[in-house]
Amino acid sequence: MSKRCDHLIDYMNGHLSEEEKQAFEVHLETCSDCQEELNELKELTSDLGFLSEPIDPPPSMKERVLSAAFEEKAPTEPEKVSEPVEFKPKKKNRWIMPTMAAALMLSLVGNAFLFTELASSPEEGEEIPSVSIDSLVQQLSLQPSAEDIPFEARASFVDKDQHQQLIVEADQLSQPADTEVYQVWLLKDEEPYRAGTFTPGEDGSGMSTFDIDPEMGFDTIAITIEPDETSEQPEGEIVLLQEL
Amino acid sequence: MPKKDVDVYVRLRQGDKDALELMYDRYGKLLYSFSYKMTEDQQFSEEIVQEVFIKIWTQKSSYDETKGKFSSWLLTITRNTVIDHLRKKRETASEIATKEMAEDPDPSVEDQVEWNEKRGVVREAIEQLKPEQQNVIVLFYYRGLSQQKIADQCDIPLGTVKGVSGLP
Numbered sequence: 001m002s003k004r005c006d007h008l009i010d011y012m013n014g015h016l017s018e019e020e021k022q023a024f025e026v027h028l029e030t031c032s033d034c035q036e037e038l039n040e041l042k043e044l045t046s047d048l049g050f051l052s053e054p055i056d057p058p059p060s061m062k063e064r065v066l067s068a069a070f071e072e073k074a075p076t077e078p079e080k081v082s083e084p085v086e087f088k089p090k091k092k093n094r095w096i097m098p099t100m101a102a103a104l105m106l107s108l109v110g111n112a113f114l115f116t117e118l119a120s121s122p123e124e125g126e127e128i129p130s131v132s133i134d135s136l137v138q139q140l141s142l143q144p145s146a147e148d149i150p151f152e153a154r155a156s157f158v159d160k161d162q163h164q165q166l167i168v169e170a171d172q173l174s175q176p177a178d179t180e181v182y183q184v185w186l187l188k189d190e191e192p193y194r195a196g197t198f199t200p201g202e203d204g205s206g207m208s209t210f211d212i213d214p215e216m217g218f219d220t221i222a223i224t225i226e227p228d229e230t231s232e233q234p235e236g237e238i239v240l241l242q243e244l
Numbered sequence: 245m246p247k248k249d250v251d252v253y254v255r256l257r258q259g260d261k262d263a264l265e266l267m268y269d270r271y272g273k274l275l276y277s278f279s280y281k282m283t284e285d286q287q288f289s290e291e292i293v294q295e296v297f298i299k300i301w302t303q304k305s306s307y308d309e310t311k312g313k314f315s316s317w318l319l320t321i322t323r324n325t326v327i328d329h330l331r332k333k334r335e336t337a338s339e340i341a342t343k344e345m346a347e348d349p350d351p352s353v354e355d356q357v358e359w360n361e362k363r364g365v366v367r368e369a370i371e372q373l374k375p376e377q378q379n380v381i382v383l384f385y386y387r388g389l390s391q392q393k394i395a396d397q398c399d400i401p402l403g404t405v406k407g408v409s410g411l412p
Contacts, residue, residue: 073302
């Protein structure tokens with residue numbers, strides 16, 4: 001923790017001078033404490049806007065807002081432009097998120113617990129119960145098998161104490177029909193092994209974790225849509241496929 | 245309904261005006277209400293919403309899956325826009341009286357289901373906090389005050405602000 005870390009809140013709330021802001025951003029590049037805190041704060045507060053009491057905007061506002069927008073240049077399909085660092089997690093830390101997601105349970109009930117816990121025990125240097133140290137072995141983004149498939153996925157292999165864990169995160173998934181599920185497969189010499197099953201949440205994102213044996217030496221990862229969660233062999237459409 | 249957000253967004257990105265309109269129908273009120281909660285000024289709130297919609301239409305702010313849930317992303321953009329404006333008229337910001345977390349208003353208001361549900365959950369969560377913690381959240385998140393001002397208004401030592409706001 002350096003003195004700079006104290007600027008985190010003022011950075012988030014835009015209270016730093018241009019100079020201080022730049023200095024903080026430089027600091028943020030290298031300070032994992034601040035990166036984590038920023039992400040954590042963002043997670044914790046991301047739903048607070050929903051607490052707003054409903055107020056009806058003036059009926060004519062819609063017209064004003066839309067025509068103001070339409071006066072601007074219409075969007076074009078953008079190349080991926082990286083935006084200035086706001087509060088988004090740094091790419092290289094993406095793999096932290098599944099762990100953190102679990103910790104925060106991504107729910108406000110969890111958040112409230114954290115708020116309360118952290119607030120009632122703000123002392124520093126508290127003993128953390130023994131933890132196993134996970135280390136990221138490999139991370140890759142998975143390419144859709146066809147161009148018209150919009151979604152994206154990432155796979156991370158994490159070394160745990162006794163085994164390895166495969167974490168697959170996917171976004172912009174279309175909702176599968178009825179009993180259909182997304183099935184992750186690991187392949188070795190074209191022999192598929194089940195490696196996690198999931199269905200997307202309302203927002204089209206999904207995640208699965210699966211314990212694997214690193215000795216197996218898998219060479220390919222794939223995601224298919226299966227008729228249900230019992231498929232022992234891939235039967236459905238392959239949506240993502242990637243060599244390891 | 246929200247599961248289609250991404251689809252609508254994809255259309256919007258391709259310049260489909262109907263998609264932006266749909267987005268307004270879906271989120272205009274939420275963003276307006278949120279802006280109002282932060283600024284307590286209707287005119288100001290409309291300007292904020294307008295700016296947010298310009299940002300998403302022109303792709304000045306563009307969404308992708310690394311940014312989390314779409315609705316949360318919209319709220320973040322909105323908050324950042326407010327914070328930006330507040331910075332520009334800093335002097336008035338501190339004069340806005342701190343309000344208590346408001347009572348639940350007329351429950352018959354037709355909101356989006358998601359918003360309603362979320363509000364219930366968030367409220368429940370917030371209510372578990374001590375009043376002074378709630379106050380810190382109001383000052384930090386909705387008012388966007390500086391650490392020093394939060395400490396002053398809450399009469400707590402500066403160093404504690406981070407702790408109370410949920411940071412270790």
